[in-house]
Amino acid sequence: MSALFTKHQDLLTKALDACSQRYAWSGWPENPSSKIHGDEKPAVGLARFEALLGQDFPLAQPAEVARVGEEVSPYTGEPLGVRYPRADPEVLFTAINSARPAWAAATPEARVGVCLEILQRCGEQLFENAHATMHTSGQSYVMAFAGSGANALDRGLEALAYAHKAMQDVPATAHWERKFGRDGVASLHKRYRLVPRGIGVVICCATFPLWNTYPALCASLATGNPVVLKPHPAATLPVALVARVCREVLAEAGYDPNLVTLAADTRAEPATLPLIQHPDTAIIDFTGSPRFGSWLEQNCPGKQVYTETAGCNSVVLESTDDLQATARAVAHSLCQASAQMCTSVQNIHVPATGVRVAGEWVPHAEVAAAICSAVDGWLADPRAAATLCGTLFDPAVQSNVDRYRQLAAAQQRILRDSAPYENPGFPAARTATPLVIAASEDDRDWYREEVFGPVSFIIANADAEACLRDATGNARDCGAITSHVYSTDAEFLARAVDAYHAAGASVACNLTGMPINFAAAYSDFHVTGLNPAGNACLADLAFVSNRFRIVQSKFMGVAPASA
Numbered sequence: 084m085s086a087l088f089t090k091h092q093d094l095l096t097k098a099l100d101a102c103s104q105r106y107a108w109s110g111w112p113e114n115p116s117s118k119i120h121g122d123e124k125p126a127v128g129l130a131r132f133e134a135l136l137g138q139d140f141p142l143a144q145p146a147e148v149a150r151v152g153e154e155v156s157p158y159t160g161e162p163l164g165v166r167y168p169r170a171d172p173e174v175l176f177t178a179i180n181s182a183r184p185a186w187a188a189a190t191p192e193a194r195v196g197v198c199l200e201i202l203q204r205c206g207e208q209l210f211e212n213a214h215a216t217m218h219t220s221g222q223s224y225v226m227a228f229a230g231s232g233a234n235a236l237d238r239g240l241e242a243l244a245y246a247h248k249a250m251q252d253v254p255a256t257a258h259w260e261r262k263f264g265r266d267g268v269a270s271l272h273k274r275y276r277l278v279p280r281g282i283g284v285v286i287c288c289a290t291f292p293l294w295n296t297y298p299a300l301c302a303s304l305a306t307g308n309p310v311v312l313k314p315h316p317a318a319t320l321p322v323a324l325v326a327r328v329c330r331e332v333l334a335e336a337g338y339d340p341n342l343v344t345l346a347a348d349t350r351a352e353p354a355t356l357p358l359i360q361h362p363d364t365a366i367i368d369f370t371g372s373p374r375f376g377s378w379l380e381q382n383c384p385g386k387q388v389y390t391e392t393a394g395c396n397s398v399v400l401e402s403t404d405d406l407q408a409t410a411r412a413v414a415h416s417l418c419q420a421s422a423q424m425c426t427s428v429q430n431i432h433v434p435a436t437g438v439r440v441a442g443e444w445v446p447h448a449e450v451a452a453a454i455c456s457a458v459d460g461w462l463a464d465p466r467a468a469a470t471l472c473g474t475l476f477d478p479a480v481q482s483n484v485d486r487y488r489q490l491a492a493a494q495q496r497i498l499r500d501s502a503p504y505e506n507p508g509f510p511a512a513r514t515a516t517p518l519v520i521a522a523s524e525d526d527r528d529w530y531r532e533e534v535f536g537p538v539s540f541i542i543a544n545a546d547a548e549a550c551l552r553d554a555t556g557n558a559r560d561c562g563a564i565t566s567h568v569y570s571t572d573a574e575f576l577a578r579a580v581d582a583y584h585a586a587g588a589s590v591a592c593n594l595t596g597m598p599i600n601f602a603a604a605y606s607d608f609h610v611t612g613l614n615p616a617g618n619a620c621l622a623d624l625a626f627v628s629n630r631f632r633i634v635q636s637k638f639m640g641v642a643p644a645s646a
Contacts, residue, residue, distance in 0.1 A: 087196030087336060095199060098244040101605035108605060110240055111206045111233035115213060115225060128210020135215075137164035140323050144330070144344050146174035151349050153316050156218040157474040158509040163218060167319055167347035172357045175344060179282055179309045180363060182339030187279050187307045189338070191250040197336050198243050198305045202297070204328045206236055212293070212321055219318035220290050221476035221513070222420055223469060230420075231293045231321060237604035239297025242622040246305040249628045250277060259637075273637045279307030280387060280630050281365025284346075284358045287322050288370040289315035290423045290476050295391060296322055298621050299368035300329070300343070306631040308366060309342045313358055315371075316350050317477060323347070359383060366630060370425075373533060373562060373615065380618060387629055389619035391610050393533040394562025397430040397554040399579060401547040401570035402439040406453050408595040409569050414457035416599050417517040421472045422537040423480065425616075426565040426600040430530050430557065432550035435523075435543040439571070451521065451541045455499040458517050462504060468516075469506045472537075475513045480536040484515050487538045490529070491520040498541060524553060531561050547575065551582055559586035562616030564609070566590040567599060587613025 088095075094110060101108040117125055139150055150166035186194070205212070209232045216227035257273045283303035287296050292314060303310050310329075314322035322345065329343035348354035359367050359379070366387045369379055376392035403409045416428040431454065437446045462468040475481050484501050491497045501518035517537040522530055523544075530540045544550040547570075558566060566588050568579040576592055583590035589611055591599065602609045609621040619626055636642075 085193040085196040087200045088192040091199035098240045105606040113229040113233040115228040131211045132214035139166045145178040146170040157221040157513045160511045178341045182341045194305050195247050198301045201332050215320040221474035223473040235293040239301045241604045242298035243301040246627040271637045272642045275635050277631045283308045283366035284311045286369040287314045289318045292318040292321045295370035302627045313346045391617040394616035395557040396565045398567040399432045399550045403569045406440045410453040410457040412595045418461045431541045432554050434546050483536045496521045555582040555586040558588040562614045563588040564616045
């Protein structure tokens with residue numbers, strides 16, 4: 084058993100148990116408060132981040148043809164000035180292929196041990212990564228530390244646990260005997276070998292750059308596949324920090340560091356297609372837009388493609404005992420990370436006839452007003468608003484808001500207008516509060532697609548059953564990652580759960596008092612693979628088990644020692 088596997092075995096055992104029992108647990112701290120960590124760690128993390136600015140990122144790898152970097156902080160409007168290696172794909176793949184045989188021949192425990200060490204060292208740079216994520220993806224410091232730090236690491240460990248489990252399920256050897264008629268007993272020695280698929284390319288997300296990076300990296304690397312990390316040009320630094328750690332750990336463990344490489348690019352000269360279309364690429368992991376995710380699923384024959392995209396995340400509000408608590412929960416989702424999360428609510432279905440609140444009917448307009456008022460409540464304190472909303476990671480998000488604002492204003496449909504909010508720490512920050520639009524089923528061309536950013540619709544369907552039909556139909560046809568139902572009627576809840584499940588979507592019922600966007604590692608199966616919002620789940624056995632295949636040899640009599 085490898086030294087690194089032994090070193091981190093307790094962490095892996097805990098992750099395996101959490102996956103089996105589905106309880107709340109995290110391997111890393113989610114709160115960056117100096118009251119927990121002291122003053123030194125946050126200060127060192129900030130200093131390390133600042134030392135990277137305006138420099139060539141310290142990453143030496145083969146095939147470098149230039150240095151590129153075009154990240155601009157959405158908080159300051161200033162370029163980060165960090166430059167990363169741009170690689171020639173052919174030369175890069177040649178170097179990677181040289182590293183493959185020794186890694187494929189390593190024991191599963193050795194590979195898992197390396198991955199555990201990588202995750203632990205990435206956990207040691209949470210503060211540095213938080214600043215890197217904040218100033219590229221636009222998340223608030225707290226969100227960057229948790230969502231792109233601890234929570235993403237947990238998803239990586241979760242995928243690693245499943246990879247370990249999948250490989251452990253295949254024995255290395257077996258003895259087999261069977262009688263075949265008068266010929267006597269056949270006695271065979273059988274050996275089983277796990278064969279990696281090939282090179283994996285991970286196309287990282289712009290707004291949560293490590294959310295799929297850690298799981299995809301661990302799932303592929305642990306099962307013997309080299310990994311190329313392809314970050315978004317606007318959010319390269321968080322991924323580069325991970326690539327650097329991977330290469331350091333691999334080299335220290337005696338393996339070729341080219342098993343993990345970074346492929347930085349620019350918007351003008353993207354590297355994605357040359358990487359994924361290379362004949363040696365066998366696995367593609369993608370988190371991002373539904374359009375490109377769908378293209379990957381349909382245009383990469385012979386390659387294993389894992390996608391997580393987006394859809395029409397919905398709320399169906401049939402009845403509630405506490406309208407203020409319900410409105411507050413929904414409003415939090417509209418504000419969190421400026422609705423730039425794959426779990427953000429977009430479509431809020433409320434019967435045109437109103438809803439029953441604590442036994443009394445409340446008109447549709449009052450329900451809509453309660454939700455808008457709850458949004459205002461979350462934004463009342465500028466510092467709290469900054470922590471909750473962060474910034475718009477790219478000017479295109481503001482353009483999206485402006486387009487829908489113009490459409491809604493032309494028909495007098497704006498229930499709550501969007502406007503910049505003042506970030507106390509960053510006066511130049513690119514911000515926008517939620518735009519809430521009144522809609523009906525006649526406006527389905529507005530809301531039957533993902534509208535990325537702080538834009539949502541309160542949809543007046545004829546009645547609660549129509550709300551459920553519309554919401555679940557959209558999930559089935561357009562995709563959904565999160566769905567919510569609020570009802571005090573047990574029979575309606577049962578019908579709603581069945582309807583969402585029939586549409587291939589998961590659903591949460593009556594969530595209040597917590598961030599309803601939250602997807603818990605080791606407990607929530609994130610994305611079902613049953614609707615257009617993605618074909619892969621973070622994380623389950625299917626996410627890892629097809630990244631390797633099994634070949635076998637069998638011998639009658641003495642088996643050769645080298646077989």
